Amino acid sequence: MAPARAATANPGKEHATVSDDARSGAAGVDPEQLWLRPAKPRRGRRPSFSREAITAAAVALADAEGLEAVTMRRVAAEVGAGVMSLYSYAPDKETLLELMVDHVSAELEITDPLSGDWRADLKTVAHLQRAHMLRHPWLPAALSTRRVPGPRTLAFLEHALAALRPTGLDGAAKLEVFAQLTAFVAGHVAHELAQSAASRSPERAAAEARYLAAVAADGRHPELAEALSAPGRPLTPDATFTRFLNRLIDGLDTD
Missing domain, CATH: 1.10.357.10 (Tetracycline Repressor, domain 2)
Structure with a gap:
């Protein structure tokens, strides 16, 4: 796994760089927060994507190229969003993985x-x-x-x-x-x-x-x-x- 990259000086901008490693909390995913409380976008203009769209894009990437290809940056590019705007829906890759597994479980x-x-x-x-x-x-x-x-x-x-x-x-x-x-x-x-x-x-x-x-x-x-x-x-x-x-x-x- 590549070492975490430092965030840019102004992390509030859409082009800021925050590694998936840095975003992954040691405590893991909070299931109550993830499944019982609906995801809310950041304040401001309504985004053109949703948590469901983000998850579907991540699943498509994993199906085509493997789990290693699923990064927040790649997923953001697939849905046409800035990387930072994804984090209110999936704060780290671990959370995204939980969403992906549950998303495809609908097929069962x-x-x-x-x-x-x-x-x-x-x-x-x-x-x-x-x-x-x-x-x-x-x-x-x-x-x-x-x-x-x-x-x-x-x-x-x-x-x-x-x-x-x-x-x-x-x-x-x-x-x-x-x-x-x-x-x-x-x-x-x-x-x-x-x-x-x-x-x-x-x-x-x-x-x-x-x-x-x-x-x-x-x-x-x-x-x-x-x-x-x-x-x-x-x-x-x-x-x-x-x-x-x-x-x-x-x-x-x-x-």
Whole structure:
């Protein structure tokens, strides 16, 4: 991360430079301030943008170029505003990230009612999360730093907790299961995206295959050799995710 840049002598002007690092408070985002109190623009002429427009622009940047591309300066340019005018809507990048995650959570629409089979319903939740994260590849990294869900995210959380009602788990345990599931999906998608990028190099894939064959044949790794010689399983991303997910959810203990 680049070091924070000092503000210019007159920070009140629109062209003043204030780094995202300097704007990020050590205490983190105040969810009450963010979600329960409407954003208000600075006094003066009514701006031609809104918090929703700022968030949508940030999401579009992240989808196209990755989370690193999302800076207050880039977002300001996308909405045609001065950098300083954004800070009354999103005082720092951490807040903007919270807004972005909740913004895209509106896509997690639940159309089918719960079946009453909590394992099946939880698997459906996980598949929805995976598809969602694949649409927005920056989400796994963003979710690793979030703490309090926003209003759109809460709707999906409510559905997941309702899916767990037949288990008889208490509220704290249900939240832990949902956190565990989300962490699994985020980690799997991050790995899936990395593998997809690596597979674009046939030379690398061939080198990895030769390496593993040599390791399996050296006599010093019998367990690995046996594992590699086992009958193959479908290696499509969907099939792999489903196998891993089934192992996780089918093995959950609700006692």
